[in-house]
Amino acid sequence: MKDDLYRSMKEAIIAGDRVRAAALAQDAIGSGVDLLEVIEKGYVPGIQRVGELWEEGEYFLPELISSAEAMKAAMSVLDPELARRETKARTAGKAVIGTVEGDIHDIGKNLVASMLQAGGFEVHDLGADVALDRFIDRAEAVGADLICLSALLTTTMINQKRLIGLLRDKGLRDKYKVLVGGAPASAKWAEDIGADGYAENAVAAVKLAKALAGRG
Amino acid sequence: MIEAKRPKLELLDRPFVDRIVDEGMTLLERQGVMIENPEALDLLGEAGADVDRGAQRARMGRPLVERCLASTPASVTLYDRSGEKAFVVGGDQVHFDPGSAAVTMLDHETQEERQAVTRDLVDFTKLVETLEHLHFQSTGLISSDVPPGASDAYRLYVGLRLSTKPFVTGTFRVEGFKPMRDLLAAVRGGEGELRRKPLAIFDACPSPPLKWSHLTAQSLIDAARAGIPSELISMGMTGATSPVTIAGTLVQHVAENLCGLVICQIASPGAPVIFGGSPSSFDMRKGTTPMGAVETMMIDAAYAQIAKALNLPTHAYMGLSDAKVNDPQAGLETALGAVLGALAGVNVISGPGMLDFESAQSLEKLVIDDGICAMVYRLLAGIAQRDQPIALGLFEGFTPDMQFLSHPHTRKFYKTEHIPAGLADRDPYDAWVAAGRTSIVDKAHADVARRIGAYVEPPMDASLRMEIESIMTAYARSQGADHLPPLGI
Numbered sequence A: 001m002k003d004d005l006y007r008s009m010k011e012a013i014i015a016g017d018r019v020r021a022a023a024l025a026q027d028a029i030g031s032g033v034d035l036l037e038v039i040e041k042g043y044v045p046g047i048q049r050v051g052e053l054w055e056e057g058e059y060f061l062p063e064l065i066s067s068a069e070a071m072k073a074a075m076s077v078l079d080p081e082l083a084r085r086e087t088k089a090r091t092a093g094k095a096v097i098g099t100v101e102g103d104i105h106d107i108g109k110n111l112v113a114s115m116l117q118a119g120g121f122e123v124h125d126l127g128a129d130v131a132l133d134r135f136i137d138r139a140e141a142v143g144a145d146l147i148c149l150s151a152l153l154t155t156t157m158i159n160q161k162r163l164i165g166l167l168r169d170k171g172l173r174d175k176y177k178v179l180v181g182g183a184p185a186s187a188k189w190a191e192d193i194g195a196d197g198y199a200e201n202a203v204a205a206v207k208l209a210k211a212l213a214g215r216g
Numbered sequence B: 001m002i003e004a005k006r007p008k009l010e011l012l013d014r015p016f017v018d019r020i021v022d023e024g025m026t027l028l029e030r031q032g033v034m035i036e037n038p039e040a041l042d043l044l045g046e047a048g049a050d051v052d053r054g055a056q057r058a059r060m061g062r063p064l065v066e067r068c069l070a071s072t073p074a075s076v077t078l079y080d081r082s083g084e085k086a087f088v089v090g091g092d093q094v095h096f097d098p099g100s101a102a103v104t105m106l107d108h109e110t111q112e113e114r115q116a117v118t119r120d121l122v123d124f125t126k127l128v129e130t131l132e133h134l135h136f137q138s139t140g141l142i143s144s145d146v147p148p149g150a151s152d153a154y155r156l157y158v159g160l161r162l163s164t165k166p167f168v169t170g171t172f173r174v175e176g177f178k179p180m181r182d183l184l185a186a187v188r189g190g191e192g193e194l195r196r197k198p199l200a201i202f203d204a205c206p207s208p209p210l211k212w213s214h215l216t217a218q219s220l221i222d223a224a225r226a227g228i229p230s231e232l233i234s235m236g237m238t239g240a241t242s243p244v245t246i247a248g249t250l251v252q253h254v255a256e257n258l259c260g261l262v263i264c265q266i267a268s269p270g271a272p273v274i275f276g277g278s279p280s281s282f283d284m285r286k287g288t289t290p291m292g293a294v295e296t297m298m299i300d301a302a303y304a305q306i307a308k309a310l311n312l313p314t315h316a317y318m319g320l321s322d323a324k325v326n327d328p329q330a331g332l333e334t335a336l337g338a339v340l341g342a343l344a345g346v347n348v349i350s351g352p353g354m355l356d357f358e359s360a361q362s363l364e365k366l367v368i369d370d371g372i373c374a375m376v377y378r379l380l381a382g383i384a385q386r387d388q389p390i391a392l393g394l395f396e397g398f399t400p401d402m403q404f405l406s407h408p409h410t411r412k413f414y415k416t417e418h419i420p421a422g423l424a425d426r427d428p429y430d431a432w433v434a435a436g437r438t439s440i441v442d443k444a445h446a447d448v449a450r451r452i453g454a455y456v457e458p459p460m461d462a463s464l465r466m467e468i469e470s471i472m473t474a475y476a477r478s479q480g481a482d483h484l485p486p487l488g489i
C-alpha cells in the first residue's frame, strides 16, 4: 500500500507532473503516514532518478525543470503540515540566491535556484537587481549556509566582490559559503575575490553547493 | 542589358507575416507590456495607452501603434566622423559591424579567453578601421582597466578617438547616456548636427517576455529626444523566455519591438528606430543561447522580413559563432549567418569577430570574417549581364585554340566579376606544404599585425581631443577613477 504510494510519488516527479505530485502529498497527509518517510522514500528517489536521466542524456531542461517544479509543488503541500507537526524535513542546506545589484539577468539564476531546490536545498530567491545588504540580511534571518550570487555584466560582477567585502566588514565572512556564477565569472575570478566556489552551470552548481554545505 | 537581380531570401508567405503582426498587436492590446520606467508610462498614458501604474503595465491599442509606425522613418542615414560619407540603413542595404560588448577576448598566443584592457580596445578599434567590409565600428570590448561604471562610455571614447566609422553602441547604466551623447555631439560639432547626421546607433533590449526595463526604456526616450537611432533588440530564447515555436517567438518579438518603437515615437515623433534583435534557439541541454543555431538565424531572417513589411529598417545579431576558438565551427556558423542575414536584407548585421555566445571577441576572427563579408557583398551584387550579346561576341571567329586568359574580355572583367581570395587557401597541395601548412588562423594573425601596423590615426583637432578627453575624464572621475589609462597609440 505504502509502496504503491511511494512509487506513484516517484513517478509523478519523474513525469514532472505538478498536479499529481501535490495531490499525492495531500493524500499522504490525509492517511497519516510519516511525512519525512514520504519525502525520503517517495519524492527524493524520483528527483534522484531525474538526475540520472539528465546525466544519461535522456532528459533535457524542460523535463529537468518540470520535475524540479513538481518537487516544489509537493514540498509546498508538505511543508506547512510538517511545521504544524513540529517536524522539519532534512535539507541539504539553506541557500540565499539572487542576481546582484544593477543586473537584471535572471534566467541562469532561476535555473540554479530551481535545481538547488530540487537538490534538497531550502532556497530563498531574492530575485534580480538585489541590493547587497538584502543578501546578508536574509542570510542572517534564515540562518543560511550559502549565499549564491549571479552576475552577467562585467559592470556588475564587481558586486560579487563587494559582497564578500561587506561580509568581512560585518565579521560574518566565515559564517557563509559564497558561490558566484554568471557569464563573466570564472574559477579564477572566484579565487581572486575570495569566494568559496564557482560553477559554470546549474547542475555543477548543485554539486558544488552540496560539497560546500557539507550536510550531505 | 539585364540588371543583376538582388538575391533574396523570404521565409514567410505574406499571410503568415500578416498573422504574426496581427497576433503581436493583439498581445500589445490585451496583455500589454510591463514597463519599469515611470516617464515612459506617463508618456504612454498621455498618448492614449491604457496604463496600470501599480502593475507598471501599458496596453496599447492598434490606432496608437499604427500612428507610431506611420511616424517612424523607413530608413536612417548614418554619417562617418567627417560627416561626408553616408550609410543608408534601410531598403535592402547591408552593413556589417563587429558583435558588440564582448566580455572577454580570445588571446591568440594562449588560445584562452581573458579580460580585455585598453590596449586590446585600441587594437580592436584600429583593426576594424582597416577592415573595409565592416562599415561600422561597434563598441565591441569592455575594458577592465577602467571602473566598470564608466566602461560603457569609455569604449565609445576610445572608438571616437581612433576611428572615423559610425558606431553601434549602447548604455549599461542610465547615467551612461549623457556622457555618451556628449562625446558624440562634441565630435559631430553640436547636438543639432548630431541629430542631422547621426554618428551612432544605441542598442536597447526589452526583457523577455513582454517587459522593458527601466534602463533600456530610458535609453529609448533619451536617444529619441537626441535624434540618436535606437536599435530595438528583442531577444526571446525559445522555450525559456519566449514560446518554443519559431512563429510563437516571432509574435513576441513583434510585440516587444513595437512597444519599443511606440516609446520612441511618443518621446519624439519621427525618431529614428531600427527593428533589430538577438533572439536565440535556447539549447535545452546546455542552457545556452546559441547564435550559430540555424533556428536562431531563421528567427532573424523572418523578423527582418516582417519589419520590411512594416516599412522599417532592420538589424540582427548574425555572422557570429558559439565556438570558443577559430575552428571550423566558427567559420561555418559565421558564414551561414552572414549569408542568410544578407540575403534576408538585414540592414545592420552585428556579429563579425564574435565567439562564445556573444561573450568573446577575436582579432583573428575579425579579419577572417571581413573576408566572409567580402564574399557576401559579392553574392549580393548578383549576376549582371555585362555584355550584349552575353557571350556570342566573344565566340565570333572561334577557333579551338582560342585563349581566354589573354583575351581582352578577360582582362576587362576579371576584377569586377571575381573578388580576390583574401585569406582563403587556394594553393595547390605541394605549394601549401612548402609554405609551411599555414592555417587561415595563422594567416589571420599575421594580417592583424600587418593591419594594426599600417593603421594611421585619423587626424583630430587638438581642441576636440581635449574636449572629449575632459568629458570622459569627468565621467570616469564620477565613477572613482582619477585618470584614464594611457591609450598608447
Ligand code: B12
Residues within 6 Å of the ligand: A102, A103, A104, A105, A106, A107, A108, A109, A111, A112, A148, A149, A150, A151, A152, A153, A154, A155, A179, A180, A181, A182, A183, A198, A199, A200, A201, A202, A203, A205, B100, B101, B102, B103, B142, B170, B171, B172, B203, B204, B205, B206, B207, B208, B213, B215, B216, B235, B286, B287, B288, B289, B356, B357, B358, B359
Ligand atoms: C538573455 C540576455 C539578456 C536578457 C536577460 C533576460 C533575463 N530575464 O535574464 C535581456 C534582454 C534583459 C538583457 C539585457 C541586457 N544585457 Co544581456 N544578455 C543576455 C544573454 C544573451 C544570455 C544570458 C542568459 O540568460 N544565458 C542563459 C543562462 C541560462 O545562462 P547564464 O545566465 O550564464 O547562467 C548559467 C551559468 O552562468 C550559471 N550561473 C548563473 N548564475 C549563477 C550563480 C551561481 C551562484 C552559480 C554557482 C552559477 C550561476 O548557471 C546558469 C545555468 O546553467 C547574454 C550573453 C551571454 N553570453 O551570456 C547577454 C549579455 C550578458 N548582456 C549584455 C548586455 C550588455 C545587456 C544590456 C546592458 C544591454 C542593453 N544595453 O540593453 C542589458 C542589461 C541591463 C541590466 N542592467 O542588467 C552583455 C554583457 C556585456 C558585458 N560586458 O557585461 C552580454 C554578454 C551580451 C553582449 N555581448 O552584448 N540581456
